[in-house]
Amino acid sequence: MTSVEEAIQLIRENAIKPEIVKVPLSQALGKILCEPLTADRDFPPFHRVTMDGIAIAHADFASGQRSFPISGVGAAGVAQQTLSQPGSCLEIMTGAMLPTGTDTVIRYEDLRIEDQIAILEIDTLKKGQNIHRQGEDRRQGEIIVPAGRRISAAEIGVAATVGKSELEVYRPLTALILSSGDELVEVAQTPLPHQIRRSNNYSIQALLQGWGLEVEMAHVADDQAATERLLAEQLPKHDVLLLSGGVSKGKFDYIPAALEALGVQKSFHRVAQRPGKPFWFGRIPGGTVVFALPGNPVSTFVCTTVYFQDWLMTSWDIQHPRPKAQLTKDVHFHPDLNYYLQVRLHWNDEGRLLAEPVEGHGSGDLANLTDADAFLMLPRGSDLFLKGETFPVWPFRP
Numbered sequence: 138m139t140s141v142e143e144a145i146q147l148i149r150e151n152a153i154k155p156e157i158v159k160v161p162l163s164q165a166l167g168k169i170l171c172e173p174l175t176a177d178r179d180f181p182p183f184h185r186v187t188m189d190g191i192a193i194a195h196a197d198f199a200s201g202q203r204s205f206p207i208s209g210v211g212a213a214g215v216a217q218q219t220l221s222q223p224g225s226c227l228e229i230m231t232g233a234m235l236p237t238g239t240d241t242v243i244r245y246e247d248l249r250i251e252d253q254i255a256i257l258e259i260d261t262l263k264k265g266q267n268i269h270r271q272g273e274d275r276r277q278g279e280i281i282v283p284a285g286r287r288i289s290a291a292e293i294g295v296a297a298t299v300g301k302s303e304l305e306v307y308r309p310l311t312a313l314i315l316s317s318g319d320e321l322v323e324v325a326q327t328p329l330p331h332q333i334r335r336s337n338n339y340s341i342q343a344l345l346q347g348w349g350l351e352v353e354m355a356h357v358a359d360d361q362a363a364t365e366r367l368l369a370e371q372l373p374k375h376d377v378l379l380l381s382g383g384v385s386k387g388k389f390d391y392i393p394a395a396l397e398a399l400g401v402q403k404s405f406h407r408v409a410q411r412p413g414k415p416f417w418f419g420r421i422p423g424g425t426v427v428f429a430l431p432g433n434p435v436s437t438f439v440c441t442t443v444y445f446q447d448w449l450m451t452s453w454d455i456q457h458p459r460p461k462a463q464l465t466k467d468v469h470f471h472p473d474l475n476y477y478l479q480v481r482l483h484w485n486d487e488g489r490l491l492a493e494p495v496e497g498h499g500s501g502d503l504a505n506l507t508d509a510d511a512f513l514m515l516p517r518g519s520d521l522f523l524k525g526e527t528f529p530v531w532p533f534r535p
Contacts, residue, residue, distance in 0.1 A: 139405035141475045141514075144418070147404040148444055151420045152451040153376060155307040162296055165288050167349045168306035169453045174282040174292070177299045179272035183217070184235035188267040191226040191248065191255045192239035195264040203257045207250070211236055226255055235268055242267035285454055307453060310376040312345055314338045314354045317364065317383040317392065318432060321356065336503060337381040337430075337437045344441050344533070345379075348449055359383070364395040372399060372425045379445065382432030384417045392429050393417055401427050409517060410475040412436040412500035416444070433500035439477045439512055442533050462492035462513055462530040468522040475517050479509035482532065492530060510534045 139147075157171045186192070193205055205226035211218040213232030220227050220238035227236050235242070244267065247259045275281055281295050288296075288306070296304055316338045324334050338354045345352045353375075357367045364383070372378065383392035384406070396419060397403060403419040410416075413436040417429035428445055430437045450457040462482060470476045480492035492513045497505030511532040515522050522528070 138407045138409040138414070140409050141517075144405055144408045144416070144444065145447060148418060148448045149451045151404065151418075151426055152448055153310075153426065155310055155376075155452060157305050158308045159303045160306055162293065162302055162304060165296070165304045165306060166290070166293060168288050168304075168309070169349075169455070170282065170286045170288050170292065171284055171305040171307060173280045173284050174295050174299055174301065176275040176277050176279050176281055178277050180274035180276075180281075180298075181269050181271060184271050185269040186211075186213075186229050186231055186233045186235055186242050186267065187269050188242055188244045189231050190229060190242050190244040190246075190267065192220065192229040192236050192242050193226045194220070194223075194239055195241040195262065197224055198241070198257075198262050205255045205257075207253045207255055228255075240265060240268075287453075287455065309349055309351045310449070310452070311351045311374070312353070312377045312379060313371050313375045314341050314345075314352060314379050314381065315367070315371070316354070316356045316381045317359060319359045321382075337432065337434055340434065340438055340503075341379055341381065341430075341441050344438075344445075348446070350449075359391065361391045361395065364391045365398060368395055368399055372401070372421060372427075375425060377426045377428070377445075377448075379441065380427065380429040381437050382430075384415045384429045384431060396427060396429065401425075409473070410439075410477065411472060412477065413440045414474070416440050418444075431500070434503035435479075435497070435500040435506065438506060438533070442512060442531050443477065443514075446531075459529040459531075460490065461527040462490040462511070463527045464513070464522060464524050465491050465493045466524045468494055468515065469520060470515060470522070471520045473517050476515040477512040477531075478515055479505060480511050480513045480530070481508065482510040482530070490530070492528075 191205060202224060207228055208222045208225040209218060210228040211233045212230050217234040218227055218236040220236050229242060241262065241264055248255050248257050282292050286292060316335055320332050321335045322328050322332050328334055342352050342354060357364050380392055393406060401419045401421050406417040407414055408416045412433060413431055415431045420426045430440045468478060479495045479497055481495050483491055485491055495505060495509040511530050514529045
């Protein structure tokens with residue numbers, strides 16, 4: 138069997154490089170940024186007022202003055218005002234340019250206005266207060282967001298601010314999810330006693346769509362010729378195929394043979410792990426990547442969460458250090474396999490991420506996933522994992 142570490146390395150070696158395309162800013166959310174976002178001018182571009190109030194010259198306050206005749210009003214979005222009358226003030230609004238001749242802003246809450254005279258009600262005043270200085274955040278030409286970042290609402294805001302109406306991003310990868318098995322029926326059907334509804338393809342689809350892929354689904358019966366025909370048709374159409382079921386050693390597990398007959402070169406088949414031992418991975422040289430996953434629902438979910446996600450992040454050239462969580466109780470696991478333990482996550486008062494084991498009934502217990510938040514990976518080589526020990530964790534909830 139292939140070790141978990143070897144499987145990850147082989148998968149990373151078969152990462153692909155998506156092509157770069159331009160998309161409107163309104164369509165960039167969730168995509169991978171392929172160009173740096175650079176400040177086209179200082180951030181902020183001028184001394185910006187941060188409170189509604191009045192603007193004065195601090196030297197007047199320092200000389201003992203506490204009443205200031207109002208000589209005008211400066212609003213956000215208008216040209217810079219000038220305080221031309223010594224000893225006076227300008228009313229000024231949040232977001233406005235700091236008027237020439239002033240260096241300090243006093244909030245309305247700290248004064249009262251009578252007969253167009255602002256009377257201060259405070260005894261101390263810091264020079265330069267309530268002003269966001271020009272270039273304080275970023276200087277013109279400075280990189281604000283590096284390439285390789287997944288675009289969130291924060292990056293959208295920055296892109297808009299620096300005038301990027303379009304962004305260079307990776308083209309969304311296309312994936313086909315192919316389920317197999319004569320026991321599977323459509324979701325809307327009522328299964329016969331010997332049948333079950335298809336679920337793996339929908340859970341995989343949800344994971345992939347959350348990562349920004351364009352996903353199609355198909356199903357094939359347990360038939361060697363039909364499997365080869367459908368794979369031959371679909372392999373050239375997609376960047377990656379994820380197959381659910383038909384990869385073990387049963388008489389009706391036709392997937393591995395069909396893939397190899399169509400020129401998909403196997404990297405490994407069977408990984409030293411639970412769940413998901415029958416996992417098959419390969420690729421058409423220079424072309425489509427194939428993840429052939431075990432049919433049991435928890436096995437499918439683990440392999441997609443752990444291995445496909447790692448392949449995707451590697452293809453996007455995104456660094457993805459693995460967080461760790463601390464066991465909340467002892468766990469016994471005797472087989473010499475890596476074990477992906479279902480856990481519920483929470484933070485303790487000291488800020489440690491804790492992993493509470495969620496007992497299930499094996500790799501067919503799909504319902505148990507709804508009680509868990511993540512998979513905690515317990516390494517092979519031990520059969521006892523103690524409360525308080527920390528291990529890598531793969532969350533599948535936000």
